[in-house]
Amino acid sequence: MRVAVSAAGPGLDSPVDPRFGRCPYFIIVDTDTMEYEAVPNTSQYAASGAGIQAAQTIAGRGVKAVLTGNVGPNAFQALSSAGIQIITGVTGTVREAVTKYKEGNLGRAGGPTAPMRYGMGGFGMGMGRGGGQGMGRRMGRFGPPAYANVPSVAPFPQMTKEQEIQMLQNRMEMLQSQLDQIKKRLKELKAEEKSGEAETRDSNKGE
Incomplete structure (x- = not known):
């Protein structure tokens, strides 16, 4: 079975990105191999x-399920129409997410978990000014284009406090996971650096 995981990087040990539509990569994983x-x-x-x-x-890659942090209403409708299972609230690395999915520890989403244009600003992960990771001016003023064969979706209503709390908790867990990955990599790099310095000193002593 093939699943797609929204990821911040191109490998199995990359953190899961909470933004389905605006993640840098999708990691397509064969759950058997x-x-x-x-x-x-x-x-x-x-x-x-x-x-x-x-x-x-x-949908064009034969994926049966999507593992991600949050998904907006348009993406939810499009994925559902394609018969793709949607799993939200996913954190950790891609490898960990797939393992949890195989073990049956991830629940299927019953509906969208983020408002329209989630990831374009507001929470600092988007394309607009004000803390985003984006490309300049805010671009969210344009409405979504019409796509053939994709059902229209009603505007996503304002989130309730419970929905916002859940989304923020997911976001916090994702940031913590990314921070842990950064700390782990820094520790590895520092260890490699010290090892290299020790080898250089030993080499100089032998000369």
């Missing part, structure tokens, strides 16, 4: 319709 393919998300910087475009990319 753990062989994988890293697919760059070409809709990451789209002015609008990123979730739908990402869903179309995933």
